[in-house]
Structures are given as structure tokens and as C-alpha cells.
Amino acid sequence: MRRWRLAALLGVALAIAALVVALADTRPDSASTAGTTRDGARVHGTPAPGPHAGDPDVGWGFTHTQFSADQGSPAATQRAAKLLAAGDGLPQNQAIMGWGADNPEPVKGHYDFTALDRRIDLMRASGAAPVITLCCAPDWMKGGRAGADRTDWSRQALETAPTPGHYADYAALAATVARRYPDVRHFLVWNEFKGFWNDAASRWDYEGYTKLYNLVYKALKKVDPQIMVGGPYLGMDSVDPRQDDASTVLRGPWGALDQRVLDAFTYWNTHKAGADFVVVDGSSYTKDDDLLPDEFAATDKLTAVGRWVRQQTHGLPLWWAEYYVEPADGDDDRKGWTEPHRVAVQAAGLIAMVRGGASSGFYWNPEKEDGPDCPGCLWTPTGGADGGRALPMDGLLTRFARAFPPGTRYPAVPVAAGDASGLRVLASDRTVLVVNTLDRTVATQVDGERIELAPYEVKWLGRQAARATTP
Incomplete structure (x- = not known):
């Protein structure tokens, strides 16, 4: 992510012991608490196959960032953990270093997975994929000194890629x-091409990234051919269409894709060793934080990018590793909207x-x-005893993931003439999601049902067909 918190999570007590298993000692010379694999590698805990283990898709979920439900007040963290457990196995993503995880291999061959174990346990306890x-x-691996006490957590250091050697x-x-x-x-290889920039050519070092990706892909498949691997996790940046680097192929009222991004994607797609799914990331707004022509219409960029990517990859499952619709400040704060x-x-x-x-x-998840405040967060901060309570974004994400899992069929639904331009509508065979994009009340008819939506209201409806067949 462009705006991230950089400090590693160090020495935080686990407050949800009733929901997780005991942590293993991660020193190389210690015994595992759960035995070993056939090749002698240690396994943490007592893992069982999670949801979507054999599928290239997992559905709609969230990424853990620096602060999550494994730290803070015991009452708050337990409350947040129960919230996650009630989310029907909402998929969860965690990086191996940074965003709440420590340096996993501070010295070659010597590992510290304590923090990562804690996050994996949290995922397991909540039934997540x-x-x-x-x-x-x-x-x-990137020219610095070895040792956990010497890890450089500055942004410049963390964004540095491994050297080719x-x-x-x-x-x-x-x-x-x-x-x-x-x-x-399911594994995503790297994050936003961090450190893979060719200064001399003023473009992405897509050759370097693809070499790393291919080595990682083959190594994971050697561990287990059923592991699902995706890349290239490129930030699909858009710019003002008048800029020199603006694409002439992928553009719209929302702006134009940076052609250098498309070039990088094309190289990876052509030279990759393989992929089970394709991963992108990006915002609806431009690199200059412009929402063109407005915040709702700007989301059409996500549709255009998705269709282009699916065409290039001949229909590989498409994941958005990150997506943003609201510009934030340097501290990842979102304060501009109600x-x-x-x-x-x-x-x-x-929907886009x-x-x-x-x-x-x-x-x-910008926890x-x-x-007292946490705009855009899924739950209230867990630092205080009253934290860990669901916020509106949790309700939206959980409901969306439940209503529109992978494989959903999306039929068209009728919307009253004259109102369609102010509404965004998505329907499955059983559920209709209606979004009022206007700052005024709208009375309309959707799928044969008369409804009234308050300004910016998000409303869920049962399908007429589903209601007709329900006993």
C-alpha cells in the first residue's frame, strides 16, 4: 500500500487465547509442537484445511495491517475476534514481514515466525480462508545487515526488493x-512491485520482478502442487489523460492507465512460469488523487481495468489485493466523508x-x-476495553461476501426509468444490492419493488423470484 504504517509489531500479548492454539517455538534448533512434514520442515499448530483450499478463488475479505484483533485490551480483542468468527469465514490476508509481522528470517536459516504465527492463529480461529x-x-537479502535487532523498518528499507543474488x-x-x-x-507474490523500479529507463523493472516471481512460483509448487499462486500485484495507477505516460488503449472519463504499468503487466503475463489467479491493486482515483469525474463515476475505472486484465490473461480468476475509492493522507487517515x-x-x-x-x-483495513474514531475501519480500535465493536464497513463487507461468493450468477434487474443514473445495482438470483449515489432521497422501483433510499443509502433486497419460490 502507498500509505502504510512502518513499525513492526513487537512483543504484543495475545488476548484471544481461548480462540487460538498455543504458539510454537520458532528457533531453528527447537522441536515443533505439531510435528513435521515429510521433508522435515516444522508445521505450526494443528492446521486443518480451510475454506476454498482447492479453489483459485476465495471471495471477498480483508487484509490485516499494523494493528488488528491480536493486540490491545483483552476485552476488546476478544470482542473483535468474535466479530471475525461470526463473519462466515471472511477471507483474510497477511504479509510475512511488516503490517504486523516481524522479520521472518533475520539471519539466513534462523527464523522468527512468532508474530506471523499469531496472525495465522487469528485467521484459523475465525474460520477464515x-x-x-x-x-x-x-x-x-537486500544489502542490509543481518540480525533481528538490526532490522531497518524505515519505509525506504521496507520497500527495497531482494537483490538478484x-x-x-x-x-x-x-x-x-x-x-x-x-x-x-493461496499466496500473493510480492506487493505493488516495491523496489522494482528501473531508474535509468524510468519504468518498472518487470524483468527483475518476473524472475523473482518465477522462482517463488516453482518453489511453492514443489512444496505442494495444489498451492495456488498469483501475481503480479501491480498498482494499476491512472493519470490525467493528457500526461505523456497516459495509455491510449485503457482510458475513460476516470482518466487513463499509466502505460508503464500496462507494459509491466504484459511482460509478466508473457514470461510468467504460471499463475492460478491474477492479482492487481489500485484506486479509483488518479496518482494525483483526482476523483474523475466524481467519486462514484471514478469507480468505473475498476470495471475497465478488470475487463482488460481478464482479456489479457484469457479469463484467469481476478483478485484485487487492494482497492481504494477514497484518497487518504500520509497516515492512511480517511476523514473527508461521512x-x-x-x-x-x-x-x-x-460492484464495479x-x-x-x-x-x-x-x-x-486501516485499523x-x-x-475513539477510526474512519473506514472494520471495528473500533482495540486499545481500549470498549473497542473491537463492528463499524459500518464490516457490515458492508460481510454482507457482500455472503451474498456474492465466487461463482455467483449476476442477472440483470429492472430499475425504474429516470432513476438508474443515480443508482448502482448488483443482483444475484436471491439478493439485490442497491446503492444511492445521490445526496438526496430517491423513491424508485427496483426488481418490481417500490423502495425509498435516503441520501447515500445502501439497501439489500430479496429477489422477487426468490420470494415467489420461498415456502
């Missing part, structure tokens, strides 16, 4: 992670991704450590 993002890299070491680390968590069957406004634009963004062919996506 667990996903791991293979980012970022230990210091010794250490690509194989990173692939070996990825394989170690896969063996440790055999119930994690919560109904925010939820409405987020709902429009989800589905229309572009996406079947899985992860909301970047805070403490405080």
Missing part, C-alpha cells in the same frame, strides 16, 4: 512459510470490481491502535 502475501524481504533465498523463504502453514493454500457516504462509495467500488470480472478482493 487464510491468504499470505509474500512481502517483504529480510535486510540481508538473493532471489533464490527469497524463494526458499517462501517455501519455508508454505511448509509451516500447510493450510494456507460514514454513510464512505460506505456508499465503497459499495459502488465493490464484480462488473469487471473480479471474484476475490481484499479490503485494506488504529487506539482512540
Whole structure:
């Protein structure tokens, strides 16, 4: 993510012990609490296959960031953990280093998975489909010094990619992670091409990324051929159409894709060793934080990008690893909109991704450590005893994931003439999601039902056909 918190999660007590299993000692010379795999690698805990273990799709979920439900007040973390457990196995994603995880291999061959174990346990306890993002890299793989006490957590250091001489070491680390968590069957390779920029050519170093990707892909498939691997996790940046780097192929009222991004994607797609699904990330707004022509119409970019990607990859399942519809400040704070406004634009963004062919996506959960406010968060900060309570974004995401899982059929539904331009509508055979994009009340008819929507209201309806066949 462009706006992230950089400090690693260090020495945080686990407050949801009733919901998770005991942590294993991760030192190389220690015994595992759960035995070993056939090749002698240690396995953490007692993993069981999670949801979607054999599928290239997992559905709609969220990514854990620096602060999550494994830290803070015991009462708050337990409350948040119960919220997650009630979310019908909402898919969850975690990076192996940063965003709440420590340096996993501070010295070559010496591992520290304590923090990552804690996050994986949280996922398991809530019945989630667990996903791991293979980012970022230990210091010794990118020209820094080895040692946990020497890890450089600055943004510049964390965004540095492994040097080419250490690509194989990173692939070996990825394989170690896969063996440790055999119930994690979906892996994203790297994050937003961090560190893969060719200064001399003023373009992405797509050759370097693709070499790393291919090594990681092969290493994971050697661990288990059934592991699902996706890339390239490119930020699909858009610009003002008048800029020199603007694409002439992929553009619309929302702007134009940066041609250098499309070039990088095309190279990876042509030279990849394989992929079980394709991963992108991006925002509805431009690199200059412009919402063109407005915040709702800007989400059409997500549809256009999705359709282009699906065409290039001949229909590979499409994941949005991150998606943004509201510009934030440098601290990842979102303060510009009311919560109904925010939820409405987020709902429009989800609809736009589905229309572009996406079947899985992860909301970047901007959790805070403490405080009374947390705009855009899924739950209130767990630093205080009253935290861990559901916020409106949790309700939207949980309901959307439940109503529109992978494989959903999306029939058209009738909307009264004159109102369609102000509404965003998505329907399955049983459910209709209606979003009022206007800052005024709208009375209309959707799928044969008369409804009234308050300004920016998100409303869920049962389908007429489903109601007619219900006993």
C-alpha cells in the first residue's frame, strides 16, 4: 500500500487465547509442537484445511495491517475476534514481514515466525480462508545487515526488493512459510512491485520482478502442487489523460492507465512460469488523487481495468489485493466523508470490481491502535476495553461476501426509468444490492419493488423470484 504504517509489531500479548492454539517455538534448533512434514520442515499448530483450499478463488475479505484483533485490551480483542468468527469465514490476508509481522528470517536459516504465527492463529480461529502475501524481504537479502535487532523498518528499507543474488533465498523463504502453514493454500507474490523500479529507463523493472516471481512460483509448487499462486500485484495507477505516460488503449472519463504499468503487466503475463489467479491493486482515483469525474463515476475505472486484465490473461480468476475509492493522507487517515457516504462509495467500488470480472478482493483495513474514531475501519480500535465493536464497513463487507461468493450468477434487474443514473445495482438470483449515489432521497422501483433510499443509502433486497419460490 502507498500509505502504510512502518513499525513492526513487537512483543504484543495475545488476548484471544481461548480462540487460538498455543504458539510454537520458532528457533531453528527447537522441536515443533505439531510435528513435521515429510521433508522435515516444522508445521505450526494443528492446521486443518480451510475454506476454498482447492479453489483459485476465495471471495471477498480483508487484509490485516499494523494493528488488528491480536493486540490491545483483552476485552476488546476478544470482542473483535468474535466479530471475525461470526463473519462466515471472511477471507483474510497477511504479509510475512511488516503490517504486523516481524522479520521472518533475520539471519539466513534462523527464523522468527512468532508474530506471523499469531496472525495465522487469528485467521484459523475465525474460520477464515487464510491468504499470505509474500512481502517483504529480510535486510540481508537486500544489502542490509543481518540480525533481528538490526532490522531497518524505515519505509525506504521496507520497500527495497531482494537483490538478484538473493532471489533464490527469497524463494526458499517462501517455501519455508508454505511448509509451516500447510493450510494456507493461496499466496500473493510480492506487493505493488516495491523496489522494482528501473531508474535509468524510468519504468518498472518487470524483468527483475518476473524472475523473482518465477522462482517463488516453482518453489511453492514443489512444496505442494495444489498451492495456488498469483501475481503480479501491480498498482494499476491512472493519470490525467493528457500526461505523456497516459495509455491510449485503457482510458475513460476516470482518466487513463499509466502505460508503464500496462507494459509491466504484459511482460509478466508473457514470461510468467504460471499463475492460478491474477492479482492487481489500485484506486479509483488518479496518482494525483483526482476523483474523475466524481467519486462514484471514478469507480468505473475498476470495471475497465478488470475487463482488460481478464482479456489479457484469457479469463484467469481476478483478485484485487487492494482497492481504494477514497484518497487518504500520509497516515492512511480517511476523514473527508461521512460514514454513510464512505460506505456508499465503497459499495459502488465493490460492484464495479464484480462488473469487471473480479471474484476475490481484499479490503485494506486501516485499523488504529487506539482512540475513539477510526474512519473506514472494520471495528473500533482495540486499545481500549470498549473497542473491537463492528463499524459500518464490516457490515458492508460481510454482507457482500455472503451474498456474492465466487461463482455467483449476476442477472440483470429492472430499475425504474429516470432513476438508474443515480443508482448502482448488483443482483444475484436471491439478493439485490442497491446503492444511492445521490445526496438526496430517491423513491424508485427496483426488481418490481417500490423502495425509498435516503441520501447515500445502501439497501439489500430479496429477489422477487426468490420470494415467489420461498415456502
